Every structure is written in structure tokens, then in C-alpha cells.
Amino acid sequence: MKTALLSTAVPNPDSGSGASITLALIAAALRDRGHEVGVCPVVYPEYVTPDGADHERQVEIASSLGYEVEPVVSDAWRERPVDRGVGARLRRAWRPEPDELYPQLHDAEAVRAAVERLSPDAVFVYGFTALAASTGVGLPRFAATSDPPHESLRGRTLRRWRERPNPLRIAREAVSLQAALRAYPRLAAELLRECEAVGAFGRHHAESLRRAGVPCGYYRTPIGDPGPPVTPPANERPRLLLIGHLRGTATLDGLRVFRAMLPHLERTLGPDGFEARVVGGYDPPAELQPLLRHPAVRFAGFVEDVDADFRAADVLVVPVSIRLGVRVRVLTGFSHGSCIVTHEANAYGIPELAHGRNALLGSSPAELAAQVVRAVREPELAGRLRRGARETYERFFTPALAGAALGETLEQIAGVRPREAAR
Known part of the structure; x- marks a missing residue:
């Protein structure tokens, strides 16, 4: 055909x-x-x-x-x-x-x-x-x-x-x-x-x-199969991955939410207790400059091997709070067996998201930050979420x-x- x-x-x-x-x-x-x-x-x-x-x-x-x-x-x-x-x-x-x-x-x-x-x-x-x-x-x-x-x-x-x-x-x-x-x-x-x-x-x-x-x-x-999931490397500080090009409505919304998460993360993990890596093409707009100047934030820009970033992340953070489309970055996280923290708005487009089974969901910056802390501090929970994410991929998205x-x-x-x- x-x-x-x-x-x-x-x-x-x-x-x-x-x-x-x-x-x-x-x-x-x-x-x-x-x-x-x-x-x-x-x-x-x-x-x-x-x-x-x-x-x-x-x-x-x-x-x-x-x-x-x-x-x-x-x-x-x-x-x-x-x-x-x-x-x-x-x-x-x-x-x-x-x-x-x-x-x-x-x-x-x-x-x-x-x-x-x-x-x-x-x-x-x-x-x-x-x-x-x-x-x-x-x-x-x-x-x-x-x-x-x-x-x-x-x-x-x-x-x-x-x-x-x-x-x-x-x-x-x-x-x-x-x-x-x-x-x-x-x-x-x-x-x-x-x-x-x-x-x-x-x-x-x-x-x-x-x-x-x-x-x-x-x-x-x-979603293409990146191969069997691998355990993230022992990062010096827990690495949070935020991904998406910087002209996207969803990405910009998510980064605004993440900026509001930062004070909660700092209070709980400490100002040096985590690293947030922002990956995505295009020059950052002016509204993102305060976020990108934060000491814990590293702006990588466009990268050739995005799979390496998924593999190296302790937590994939998708804080997009608008019910717009489907977040392919979440589905890609499923394929990598990532530990995912995402806004509950994304479950409207991806009904396969299940809190506590293949991701942690939150409805506000404070809730999302608390779920990131759980993912970082509870290795057994993170492992269970990684297994659940990969199982969800193999069941629905190959x-x-x-x-x-x-x-x-x-x-x-x-x-x-x-x-x-x-x-």
C-alpha cells in the first residue's frame, strides 16, 4: 500500500x-x-x-x-x-x-x-x-x-x-x-x-x-525503542531534566512553572542539592533569563544526542500545566524507563499516566517540587516508577x-x- x-x-x-x-x-x-x-x-x-x-x-x-x-x-x-x-x-x-x-x-x-x-x-x-x-x-x-x-x-x-x-x-x-x-x-x-x-x-x-x-x-x-533502560550514573547532585524547544507554548509554560518550583526545591534539597538541565533549541526569550541565571540551572541548548540526557537524568520533570496536546517528552521518558514527575494536566492527553505506578503527578509548583523530592530521596520508589514507565511503553507505545x-x-x-x- x-x-x-x-x-x-x-x-x-x-x-x-x-x-x-x-x-x-x-x-x-x-x-x-x-x-x-x-x-x-x-x-x-x-x-x-x-x-x-x-x-x-x-x-x-x-x-x-x-x-x-x-x-x-x-x-x-x-x-x-x-x-x-x-x-x-x-x-x-x-x-x-x-x-x-x-x-x-x-x-x-x-x-x-x-x-x-x-x-x-x-x-x-x-x-x-x-x-x-x-x-x-x-x-x-x-x-x-x-x-x-x-x-x-x-x-x-x-x-x-x-x-x-x-x-x-x-x-x-x-x-x-x-x-x-x-x-x-x-x-x-x-x-x-x-x-x-x-x-x-x-x-x-x-x-x-x-x-x-x-x-x-x-x-x-x-515511539522508537532506545533499547533496554539503564541505571542513571551516580551524579554528583541529583540531575533534573527539562526538555523542549524554547519557542513552544507548552515548553515555556512548563519552565514558568518550574521557576515557581525552585524555592520549594531549595528549601528541601538545599541550594546546592540538585542540578536542573534545560535542553532545547532556539535562543531563550527574555522571560526565561531569571530562571536560566539561577545557580542550579544549566542551559544546554540544542543537543545532538538527546537519548544521553534521558539516560543521565535522575528525574525527568515535565511541569507543563496546560491541557494542550500530548507531551512526546513524557512518552519518550516511558521508552527510556525514566523516573517522571509531571503536572496532572498531562494525564488528560495521556490517560496511560498513572500516579505512583509510572510517574508522580502534581497540580501546583509546591506539589510538583514535593514529588521531585520524593523521587530523589526514595530509591525504591524511583526504581518502581522506572519499571512502570518502561512497562507502559512496551504495552502501548511501541x-x-x-x-x-x-x-x-x-x-x-x-x-x-x-x-x-x-x-
């Missing part, structure tokens, strides 16, 4: 970008299942991944992985004539047009032609922006949704308001924000209903779409298991029987 992956990310397991890593994992799992995988990435010339690759280099990397690649350079952000009259501006503020929400609708014709050149039996559409770009595709589509764009918009806007408070501008932007927050889910549901199958990688997102009347299944993200569900759905909508799919 021939499957095309359509996304605004390009498969690259070492990019440091969650979307690129996830897409690479999905592509590899489908190929292992016997699919002939082609890739149609909608690329942006101005976008550089955390590892420093521009769009041309990203395409080169995907090709080097053995995939046929038909890239489309997005036309989404090209400046177009806009009616700037008062009436038109008020209408847009109150009810934005579809292409204002998803400029990728302008890429539909180019994407249709690129997908046809790949001649797949079915198309795996990853993410809402790729869904908008896929509206011209006439082949069976399996839309796998990721973070809803309106939630990211909400997070970015609120962060900007906190950083640069201006009551007049906030009042003006609030009207447009509320209109977008209403319009995004409505348009997304319309686009999803046109697809032959719909899935979500977060259980809470699948439930939300079902409440909106869109049949949607919960699918697990396939490429063979998680990839099978994705492959079966694609084969079903293409009308291909399993034996034929592996040819």
Missing part, C-alpha cells in the same frame, strides 16, 4: 521539533508495517527547526531517510489585497474569514498536485494546518489532529499581554481573539467531517471532537503496537486488505 504523509512538518527524528519527530516516528512505523511512504510537506522558507535546518535542508534530510518527497512551498503568508474599510474590519473582527484562520487554504491546489504525483492509496494528514491545505485532495484522507490552533493562539496572546500590558490594545485585541476562539473549532469540525477517518493523539482532544459531532478515535503516538492502529485505519479507508498493504 502507498501512503502519503501530508503535514506542515518534515520528518526528522533529530530536529528537536516535536512535530517533525512525531512525523518521523509515524512514517517509520508505517514503513515497518509494509507501507510505501511518500511525504508531502508544506514548507515555509522562513522556518528553521531547532537544530538549525532551513526548509531546503529539512527536505534533504527527509529524502535521506528514504522517503519520496514532494514539497510544497507555502503561499499562505503572501500578502493579499484587504478591504481596510471600517465596515470590513469590523466584520473580520467579529467573524473572521476561513483563510484568515487557516491561510493554508491557499495551498490547496498546489498540495493536490503534489499528492497526485506521489499517487498514494490514502493520505495521512497530520495537524489542522495540513488539513486546511488538503481540501483539494480527492483521495481518502485520515486526519490525525494535534494541538488545536485556537488553544495555541490563546496561550500566545495571553503571554504577550502579560509581557507587554497595554489596556487599550488588549481591549481591542480581545474582541478579535474571542471571535477566533469561536470560529476555529467550528471551521475545524467542518473540515474534519469531509475526511474518511479522524483521529487525535490526545484523548481529551478526541473527546472534544466527539462532543462536537465528529467521529474521532484516540490514537497513540509510536512502533508495532501504536503504528498498527494508524496503519489499519489507513488500510481500511483505502479498501486495502492487510496482506495487500504489506506488498
Whole structure:
């Protein structure tokens, strides 16, 4: 069976970008299942991944992985004539047009032609922006949704308001924000209903779409196997690992929470009683400087061998407090058999998280800090959590298991029987 992956990310397991890593994992799992995988990435010339690759280099990397690649350079952000009259501006503020929400609708014709050149039996559409770009595709589509764009918009806007408070501008932007927050889910549901199958990688997102009347299944993200877990080295001080690129809404939220955890950790472990290693690409924004100047914090930036950081950490700390998508860093921690402390918000997207069995959960900076202290001071507990994490990975998230569900759905909508799919 021939499957095309359509996304605004390009498969690259070492990019440091969650979307690129996830897409690479999905592509590899489908190929292992016997699919002939082609890739149609909608690329942006101005976008550089955390590892420093521009769009041309990203395409080169995907090709080097053995995939046929038909890239489309997005036309989404090209400046177009806009009616700037008062009436038109008020209408847009109150009810934005579809292409204002998803400029990728302008890429539909180019994407249709690129997908046809790949001649797949079915198309795996990853993410809402790729869904908008896929509206011209006439082949069976399996839309796998990721973070809803309106939630990211909400997070970015609120962060900007906190950083640069201006009551007049906030009042003006609030009207447009509320209109977008209403319009995004409505348009997304319309686009999803046109697809032959719909899935979500977060259980809470699948439930939300079902409440909106869109049949949607919960699918697990396939995670590559790094090999049998190893015991962390005897670090001079307990090492806490925080990972994620520094432009991500989730990562920035988690680092804000971790900054609030630091006083609690210092009181209990002492100012020299731990080391927090922050790993992730891009330059840190100004709001992170107070955190990164803390004596216990070490900023590593982008690293080539992230597996080494997982293996060396005493505790993987994922304090992201917003219910946004699925934290692949938690799933990767499962695969390494990491001792994980995470915010309970992440259990909404990852229902496999179980407090005391494969992770420790907390709902506030104080609670999360207390769980880190438990993980550091109770070796038996840490060992049990590590075993539970790896067992959770082997039960749910291996490429063979998680990839099978994705492959079966694609084969079903293409009308291909399993034996034929592996040819």
C-alpha cells in the first residue's frame, strides 16, 4: 500500500521539533508495517527547526531517510489585497474569514498536485494546518489532529499581554481573539467531517471532537525503542531534566512553572542539592533569563544526542500545566524507563499516566517540587516508577503496537486488505 504523509512538518527524528519527530516516528512505523511512504510537506522558507535546518535542508534530510518527497512551498503568508474599510474590519473582527484562520487554504491546489504525483492509496494528514491545505485532495484522507490552533493562539496572546500590558490594545485585541476562539473549532469540525477517518493523539482532544459531532478515535503516538533502560550514573547532585524547544507554548509554560518550583526545591534539597538541565533549541526569550541565571540551572541548548540526557537524568520533570496536546517528552521518558514527575494536566492527553505506578503527578509548583523530592530521596520508589514507565511503553507505545492502529485505519479507508498493504 502507498501512503502519503501530508503535514506542515518534515520528518526528522533529530530536529528537536516535536512535530517533525512525531512525523518521523509515524512514517517509520508505517514503513515497518509494509507501507510505501511518500511525504508531502508544506514548507515555509522562513522556518528553521531547532537544530538549525532551513526548509531546503529539512527536505534533504527527509529524502535521506528514504522517503519520496514532494514539497510544497507555502503561499499562505503572501500578502493579499484587504478591504481596510471600517465596515470590513469590523466584520473580520467579529467573524473572521476561513483563510484568515487557516491561510493554508491557499495551498490547496498546489498540495493536490503534489499528492497526485506521489499517487498514494490514502493520505495521512497530520495537524489542522495540513488539513486546511488538503481540501483539494480527492483521495481518502485520515486526519490525525494535534494541538488545536485556537488553544495555541490563546496561550500566545495571553503571554504577550502579560509581557507587554497595554489596556487599550488588549481591549481591542480581545474582541478579535474571542471571535477566533469561536470560529476555529467550528471551521475545524467542518473540515474534519469531509475526511474518511479522524483521529487525535490526545484523548481529551478526541473527546472534544466527539462532543462536537465528529467521529474521532484516540490514537497513540509510536515511539522508537532506545533499547533496554539503564541505571542513571551516580551524579554528583541529583540531575533534573527539562526538555523542549524554547519557542513552544507548552515548553515555556512548563519552565514558568518550574521557576515557581525552585524555592520549594531549595528549601528541601538545599541550594546546592540538585542540578536542573534545560535542553532545547532556539535562543531563550527574555522571560526565561531569571530562571536560566539561577545557580542550579544549566542551559544546554540544542543537543545532538538527546537519548544521553534521558539516560543521565535522575528525574525527568515535565511541569507543563496546560491541557494542550500530548507531551512526546513524557512518552519518550516511558521508552527510556525514566523516573517522571509531571503536572496532572498531562494525564488528560495521556490517560496511560498513572500516579505512583509510572510517574508522580502534581497540580501546583509546591506539589510538583514535593514529588521531585520524593523521587530523589526514595530509591525504591524511583526504581518502581522506572519499571512502570518502561512497562507502559512496551504495552502501548511501541512502533508495532501504536503504528498498527494508524496503519489499519489507513488500510481500511483505502479498501486495502492487510496482506495487500504489506506488498
